Amino acid sequence: MVKEIERAGLPVVHVCTVTPISMTVGANRIVPAIAIPHPLGNPALSKEEELHIRRCICETALKALQTEVTEQTIFDVKY
Amino acid sequence: MSKIKIVQYINQFFAQIGGEEKADIKPELREGVVGPGLAFNQAFGDEAEIVATVICGDSYFGENIEKASAEVIEMVKSVNPDMFIAGPAFNAGRYGVACGTISKAVKDALNIPVLTGMYVENPGADMFKKDIYIVSTKNSAAGMRDAIKKMAPLALKLAKGEPIGASCVEGYMPNGVRVNLFEKECGAARAVKMLVAKLNNKPFETEFPMPDFDRVDPNPAVKDMAHATVALCTSGGIVPHGNPDRIESSSASKYGEYDITGVEDLDAAGWETAHGGYDPVYANEDADRVLPVDVMREFEKAGKIGKLYNKFYTTVGNGTAVLSSKKFAEEYAAKMKADGVDCVIMTST
Structure with missing residues (x-):
């Protein structure tokens, strides 16, 4: 789906846990997530800590969308 | 032995x-x-x-x-x-x-x-x-x-x-290894047979399949995020409570388009996942863990993004055929483009 969105002319970032799959599928901008059942959260943390990691991932996603790339790129999240 | x-x-x-x-x-x-x-x-x-x-x-x-x-x-x-x-x-x-x-x-x-x-x-x-x-x-x-x-x-x-x-x-998948062997017919004869079959719309098997590199070049970066419309999409199956469109838990045959105008937070009363390929407990408790509407609303208020697109597109990426996924995204990407969306965050479980 990321490829079709990209093909339609929209820059797209793929937030996912298993980044090798994203690379194989062909996403160009990739942000690693936390875990398969909760990519942008972590039930083991407090509500506030969980919001913090979600903000960090979303910030990184926005940063990826604002970064020119010429090849498939993984943007690591700083927590 | x-x-x-x-x-x-x-x-x-x-x-x-x-x-x-x-x-x-x-x-x-x-x-x-x-x-x-x-x-x-x-x-x-x-x-x-x-x-x-x-x-x-x-x-x-x-x-x-x-x-x-x-x-x-x-x-x-x-x-x-x-x-x-x-x-x-x-x-x-x-x-x-x-x-x-x-x-x-x-x-x-x-x-x-x-x-x-x-x-x-x-x-x-x-x-x-x-x-x-x-x-x-x-x-x-x-x-x-x-x-x-x-x-x-x-x-x-x-x-x-x-x-x-x-x-x-x-019965294994072609791995690109080539082995020399002798065929009964010479290459020219085999090629002409294939050509004749092709001209007659009959099936033939190529001896040199072209590799399928389906890559799409990255689009230019977003220049002005503070005025951009950002859309959220997911393969994690987030749907309104009760899954009104009955998106299948695996091998999905459709995608959902849901309005989030005025929605600040994907709470457990209103939202859940239809996905059958991961433990749904965490997404059902708080669907923002898969589709981060809450944080994107914060970003919208803080002026980090222009606005969050008022719809999201969702399907279940569990065993769903590549062809179906392609068709879904082709359709909804065109809708987003027509609606003035500038960029997309796709989340996957």
Whole structure:
């Protein structure tokens, strides 16, 4: 789906846990997530800590969308 | 001659430990066969035997690829087998990636023949078909018998070091290895036959299939995020409570388009996941863990983004055919484009 969105002319970032799959599928901008059942959260943390990691991932996603790339790129999240 | 000793790798599901709620279990070594190994042993007859089985949860493997690989390699090494088999994984994505990863890792670390099997659309297939033999299976566990029929003889050949025939004969996925051979007819005659068949709209089989590099060049970056419209999309199956459009929990035949005008937070009362391929507990508690509407609303208020697009597009990426996914996204990407969306965040579980 990321490829079709990209093909339609929209820059797209793929937030996912298993980044090798994203690379194989062909996403160009990739942000690693936390875990398969909760990519942008972590039930083991407090509500506030969980919001913090979600903000960090979303910030990184926005940063990826604002970064020119010429090849498939993984943007690591700083927590 | 003594029997060939084989170790098999399977996931928590085929080990009958549990479904998604057990997908985070760590690797475990058991003596003898578990699950599909029984049928493999029957197919091997007196020639080979699965002497031990490694079981690992799909999420554990997917989330700790390096650590899990190292752990499994140690377990396999302790048994000192002649051969390693993983799966078959059919169309289970994480399982297929795990089977491919661990097969390659075992081959590299222990230098023994390895074999796995999966459906051609499993992401593990493209990732590893050039590194290891992957038997092409059906897309669900209903194809187990068929998979074993192909995998068992190939495993024996590999373990004995016998020559391996062409992919179309042995049933593995083409791995790009070319072998010299003599054909009855010369190249010109074969080419003319193919051309004649093509001109008559009859089927023919190319001798040189073109590699399928379906890559899309990245679009230019967003210049002015503070005025951009950002859309959220997901393959994680987030839907309004009750799944009104009845998006299937696997092999989805449709996608959903849902309005989030005025929605600040995807709370448990209003939203849930329809996805059948991961433990839904966490997404059902708080769907923002998959589709971060709450944080994007914060960003919208803070002026970090212009606005959050008032709809999101969602489907279940669990065993869903590549062709369906392509069609869904083609459709909704055109809608987003027409609505003035500037960029998209796609989340996957």
